Amino acid sequence: MMHPTKFFFSLLGLLFVLGGCNHTRNTHTSTDTGPIVATYGKSKVTYDELVTQLKKTSNPDTTSQKGFQDFLRRYVNFRLKVSEAERLGLDKDSTQVAELLAYQAQLGRPYLIENEVIRPLAKTLFERQKDVIKVQHILVRVGGRDTLAAYQKIKAVRDSLLNGADFATIATRNSDDPGVKNNKGILPPIVAGRFVEAFENLAWNTPIGKVSAISRSPEWGYHLLQVLERKPAPPAVRTSQLFVRPQGNT
Structure with missing residues (x-):
């Protein structure tokens, strides 16, 4: 305090x-x-x-x-x-x-x-505030591990997905997201301004049904996702508290 x-x-x-x-x-x-x-x-x-x-x-x-x-x-x-x-x-x-x-x-x-x-x-x-997007997400943390090893892992994961592997199965086996065992990598609908830039760029630039490119954020590590749904955001979401969060909260 x-x-x-x-x-x-x-x-x-x-x-x-x-x-x-x-x-x-x-x-x-x-x-x-x-x-x-x-x-x-x-x-x-x-x-x-x-x-x-x-x-x-x-x-x-x-x-x-x-x-x-x-x-x-x-x-x-x-x-x-x-x-x-x-x-x-x-x-x-x-x-x-x-x-x-x-x-x-x-x-x-x-x-x-x-x-x-x-x-x-x-x-x-x-x-970006005009849309709400639903995605499946795979995270490979870098942390103290070798950066090259982390990249090679996320690249191998992406190659598997491009060859037709099931996203939920691959996410459960490989994602470092702590919630993956329960959600299979499927996140709640997201709105712009609440996630790291690398993640949001993937979400808004990837066509529906496609596997994204690989992106890295300093805070988390390597990101990979598939866009499941994109729909217009309700007007109240577009013009209200998208960015308002007390400092110090996560």
């Missing part, structure tokens, strides 16, 4: 920065336009608002799709904390706000060129 003093300064810092972006007391209702990328309670975060805030940060992780998703999660948490700070009246304590000038300067540095990075990533996410 966070120490009360650190939490106090965190709330003040978030409030101060948001105030510098002309959001002050209007943070509960977004006045920006554009597609809605997340909602929380009765408030929303739009694409234009997110782009504006992203360009003012200096977080190098946002050069990837995963980083872009992470920024949206952190920004929604940011908005929630600011609301709480206002409720507690912390924005009126000028002696504490003064200590946050350096923090504001750090966060205020320009970060990305919109047309080269931000818009392409956002477009990909918005397009």
Whole structure:
């Protein structure tokens, strides 16, 4: 858990920065336009608002799709904390706000060129939100094992599948996913923004009924999947809490 003093300064810092972006007391209702990328309670975060805030940060992780998703999660948490700070009246304590000038300067540095990075990533996410996909998945972890050995294993698995082997049987025998014994590699329907980039790229780029290419994620290892079904996402899923997850949760 966070120490009360650190939490106090965190709330003040978030409030101060948001105030510098002309959001002050209007943070509960977004006045920006554009597609809605997340909602929380009765408030929303739009694409234009997110782009504006992203360009003012200096977080190098946002050069990837995963980083872009992470920024949206952190920004929604940011908005929630600011609301709480206002409720507690912390924005009126000028002696504490003064200590946050350096923090504001750090966060205020320009970060990305919109047309080269931000818009392409956002477009990909918005397009993928239109679908819900069901897949069978095989995972081969790298961990401490030799990378070549792990790759050779996943390649052999893929070759077997391409030659007509049953996916469920192969997944049960070879996948390192802890749930494979119960689900035979079949995952619940997935929506964009909740999985690692390597996995999502496979899911959205592989035709229905086909075995995917091999992809690797730093977090998990080698991925291989088969798309079973793709259908339009319900409207509520497209415009609600796809990316909203409290920091520290898995």
